[in-house]
Amino acid sequence: MSIIYLLLTISVIVAIIFFAAFIFSVKKGQYDDTYTPSVRMLFEDEIKSEKSTKQQLTNNN
């Protein structure tokens, strides 16, 4: 049953890693602007590809 020492240590370390990641992300300003990235991720990467997909859509219709 002394495996519980190991398990506890691992669980606490994992928790601390996540906690440190949270602090780091706040410090880097990742939570300063929570709106713009949500819009940005919907943009097409390449303008050309956007056009062609659009044309395809209209062709399909």
Add this chain to the structure above:
Amino acid sequence: MENCFHCGDVCNETNIVFHNKNFCCHGCKTVYEILKDNDLTYYYDLEHSPGTTPSRFDSKFDFLKEPHIASKLLEFDERGIQIINLVIPSIHCSSCIWVLEHLSKIHNGVLNSQVNFPEKTVRIQFKAKELSLFALVELLTRLGYEPYISLADEKKTPKRTDRSLIYKIGVAGFAFGNIMFLSFPEYFEVNEFWLDRFKFLFRWLMFAFSLPVVFYSGWSYFSSAIKGLRSKHINIDVPIALGISVLFIRSTIEIALDLGTGFFDSLSGLIFFLLLGKFFQQKTYAYLSFERDYKSYFPIAVTKLIQSSTQFNTQNNNKKELREQQTEIKDLIQGDRILIRNGELIPVDAILISGNAFIDYSFVTGEAQPVSRASGDKVYAGGRQQGEHIELEVIKTVEQSYLTQLWSGDVFNKGNQTNFQTLTNKISKHFTIVILSIAMISVMFWWWFDASKALNVFTAVLIVACPCAIALAAPFTLGNMLRFFGKAKLYLKNAETIEKMAQLDTLVFDKTGTLTSSLESKISYCGVDLSIEEQDLLTNTLRSSNHPLSRTLYQWLQKHEIYTLDDFNEEIGKGIVGKKNGQHIYAGSYQYVNNNHQSSVYSPEKNTTQVHIATANTYKGYYNFINTYRSGLQETFKALEKFKIIVLSGDNSSEQESLSKLLPKHTQYYFDQKPEDKLSFIKALQDEGKNVMMIGDGLNDAGALAQSNVGIAISENTNVFTPACDGILDAKQFTLLPDFLRLSKRANHIISYAFLLSLFYNIIGLGFAISGNLKPVVAAILMPISSISIVVFTTLFTYWVTRKLSQNNQNNNK
């Protein structure tokens, strides 16, 4: 009628068809062309007509050509790479984000650009060699994204946002989760062999996790409680700090002496919930600023005229004429000559040397109409020149100018309402006293009955009495209210403002820009009717003039045939004359129009603005410009009848009669009030014990806004400058003012009900505590239940009372 493909405005007489698309003006078409040439038309696919009409790029940004001024605006400047963070008020949709983040496709010099939408800023990284800051700003302006650069941008220190609360919540939440997990085994209370062996490890781990919660996350409660006690106030943080310390000390002793598991989970949960409440109460509007002073209204530089004889710069000594140089306004000294162009702001008190000054002071003094000044007159800082360029001689530096002097006053330097007591703090005083006496009485009882339990009961009472639910009631009610108000476009600085609004009894209104709308003015014609040809000629003459009155009148007349005039002449500050087919028409001041013929039939009324009209030989009449009051003013004020209402205006008293028809009978009027008069007027009211709300818009109200208990700035466009205040109200929502005031009162009621509900939980908890039965598991269940039910209760209740507001808001937007 076609709508512009770029900006969505209705295309009036100038409908430009290009690529089978309609454009309302050449500016919009140019933006389309730029985007088309650079393969960026995806801009128009994202949103329907997303653009803004670009403003004319004139000499406004000339100061950026001066490296020493430009360098002050840059965030980073090394090895040819420069970074600047620009505020662009016209950012409003996803297309804006997209095009601004693809600037590098338009110009190779741009390396990277990133938009922060809530703050309406764009951070641009560019190569200094390929693209100067001036050229970058020019590019942005041509695309319709003109940056707003003001004196406040100078010496930019990267903005430090206070993130300590988020860290504290993070620490508390992290510890809370882990402690819960570790405290669970013992709650099942199986006297099992393994559990008995490991429980010490679990307990000390919990202790370790609770240390940062108490000493980091919860520290602000201790410091605030001590601060409160020092100034002899029992604020809500006193019982909280008491509860936290008792929880921590008792739990530590329990685990040290092996008496029990302790209350570490309740302790960390309590602090976590309290901090969440604090966080929820902060609703920030990133792009609005409530702390602005004149610096964000004033430009960073002006054109200085340097004579070769007095020139300090020896390099160009051989020039004889006046030389223009962009100079920072803080470097201006007495005796300097400056040049102010059309639409530019006068940054310092000065004497007019040459040119016809026609200065719009409406924002600064509250005077509704622009005033004209002749050379030799004194002009004050803050006015906006309209018409031709003028030359001024500086008589005072920026800091010493009349307007800016206001800001050195006391009101702006200290928070003058530190003694304001929130409802929570008022209640907590009685609450703390009652709890302490209950604790004492129960100790005495147990001392006599069973002394071994006395200390146990005493601490248990303090633990359950910890006013977590009470402390959450106000933050969640007010936080919700702030959000509802924000949706209805009243943006408040903080939650405390709502509590202050609930106590108001006196409302003070500014006139110009507050009761009147600066966007529209009513025009009436007085005199002999004009024939159709004369009207046509008049509109075409007005069309050629850039004078604000001409523009307004032209907008009002409209719907006439457009043709080219044979002759047009404008005498700036006086009037205009147009000629077509041998017919003349004169429009302008009474003197100007009448100089051309003798008949003077009309004696001009005082205190209104008029444009007089005459043909070559006869005087025809005049157009009268009257300020229009906001629609719904009468109904709004009817709903405000319970309050004492005062109108405090910097303008003259000409409007009193028409105002008294609209406003309630008991309204008091004060006219010709200077900014400092307004301030002292509010102060006098407060000395009488009144709780005053000031509603104003301009810089002239700034002192009064700061002095009043609640200062609300009205703004036609929340993107532009508003003076320091407690809240910004969108001008369209003026009619909702009674609703806002009523709802703040309701918010206080909701908080009181929530207090009653939490008292109920406290009584249950006290039952356990006094009888000596408070087990950690009871505390661990009771505490979250009470907190969550308070949050649910206040949220539902605020939602219910604001239904009407949301309805009215929707009606207003229709």
